[in-house]
Amino acid sequence: MGIDFRASMQPSGELEVRDVTIGFVPITCSSPLINAAAMGIFGQYGLNVTLQRYTGWGELWIAYVAGELDATQMLIPMPLGIHHQFAAGQRDSRLPYITNINGQAITLGSQHMGRVHSAEDFRNLTIAVPFDYSGHNLLLRDYLALGGLDPDYDVGIQVMRPSDMVASLNVGDIDGFLAPDPFNQRAVALGAGYLHMLSKDLWDGHPCCSFTVADEFATAYPNTYTTLLRAIGDSAVWTDQADHRAMAAETMAGRAFLSQDPEVIAAVLTGEFDDGQGTHHSVDDRIAFRPYPHETYAIWSLTQLQRWDLAPREGYHSAADYQSAVREVLDPEAATPILQALGANTTQRKTETIIGRTFDPADPLPWTEKQVNS
Incomplete structure (x- = not known):
């Protein structure tokens, strides 16, 4: 299925490299990356992107830490864990985009x-x-x-x-x-x-996946890095529009990408779906593509990694400690001008409502307690 797409911006100066390898897992969270490849958006920005498919996050983690990928789709806690070495392997990383909420x-x-x-x-x-x-x-x-x-x-x-x-x-x-x-x-x-x-x-509005880039790649190739973000931002904004969702489902269904029934993908992307209990639902934001990397997302993730013993608590005594840790990874400075040019929202979220409670990043420490009722 051909879609006539025209890039909204130009490449960012002379590209230092054109060949880029990006990892992904075949799920609808990867829609902005898949559509950027499938619709030729990367090519319109002068990039030759190889999407490297992985079936699981463990193997993607290993490949990224080993330097086999320049950038990758990642679950949002993963770049925090890799950058700060909460688990096996370390690689300095930047997180400029959330691929989906x-x-x-x-x-x-x-x-x-x-x-x-x-x-x-x-x-x-x-x-x-x-x-x-x-x-x-x-x-x-x-x-x-x-x-x-x-x-x-x-x-x-x-x-x-x-x-x-x-x-x-x-x-x-x-x-x-x-x-x-x-x-x-x-x-x-x-x-x-x-x-x-x-x-x-x-x-x-919770985050799921992110677009994460190796810091050494972004530092060595700043024009290519910015151009990647322009291409993916263009794709995310296009994919987020309701009248593009059904087309995107057809594009993404192929073997090279999700390898799934397009009707199943369309049910997710359009938000018109049956729940298996005899009820049809219309939920237009069942999934959405709003790329700005809010600090609330990362700070909450860090508190929960600590809560369940997946990250150390030592050295985290105040909100400033959490803010400093996530700012080492998040890169809103790279994302903001691109998303603003595309008309996307870049206003920082101040709080989050999570299972009926207000998460305030200015008061993160209570969220690290297990709070399990015996």
């Missing part, structure tokens, strides 16, 4: 329909998440803890590649998953499960 769901096996109504009902269930360093894991844990469960003891949280989740659900190896689309909608289409809730029901 919302776009996830909790899907449960059909046998649980009518039995699971709230977090308390998850006791003794096995729930898959795509990675430890993921918003999926952190949001699920917060949801369960607020329901009085200890996520480390009362629920089996299992890391699994997104592409394996539907099959595992279908054969009963897991009871459900909190995962990216299109796999939630695919489970519904196959009759393997139903949507318990969208992730936006927990935190409307």
Whole structure:
């Protein structure tokens, strides 16, 4: 399916390099990267981009840390973990863009329909998440803890590649998953499960994935870095428009990208979907593409990594410590002029509403406490 797209801007000066390798995982969160490749946007900006596909976040993490990728799609906690070396491997990184907000769901096996109504009902269930360093894991844990469960003891949280989740659900190896689309909608289409809730029901406007660039690449090739952001920004703004969503689904469905039924992808992107419980929904921001890298996103992620022992607490005594840590990674200075030129919102979010509570980045320390009700 051909789409006549015209770049909104020009390359940023003389490109130091044109060949760029970018990693991605085939989920709808990667839409801005996929569409930039599929619609020839990278090429219009003079870039020769290779999209390197990975089926899981662990292998992508390893490849990025090893220097095999210049840039990559990443779950937002991942560049924080890699830059600050919270886990294996370190590489200085910049996060200029959020590739998507919302776009996830909790899907449960059909046998649980009518039995699971709230977090308390998850006791003794096995729930898959795509990675430890993921918003999926952190949001699920917060949801369960607020329901009085200890996520480390009362629920089996299992890391699994997104592409394996539907099959595992279908054969009963897991009871459900909190995962990216299109796999939630695919489970519904196959009759393997139903949507318990969208992730936006927990935190409307939450971040999922980011576009992360190796610091040495951005430093050595500043014009290429800026041009990459222009191309991806152009793609994100185009993809976010409602009248482009169905076209994007067709473009992204091919084997080189998502390799999924375009009708399943369209249900996610357009927000016109069935939940597997007999109800049709119209949710135009089931997933959205608003790239500005808000500090609230990263500070909350850091507090939750600490809360669940995925990041150290030492050296974090005040809001300024959290702000300093995330500012080493976030790069709004590179993103802002591009997004403003495209008419996208660049106003910094001051607070977030997460499962009915207000997260204020000026007071992050209480959010590092486990708060599990015995």
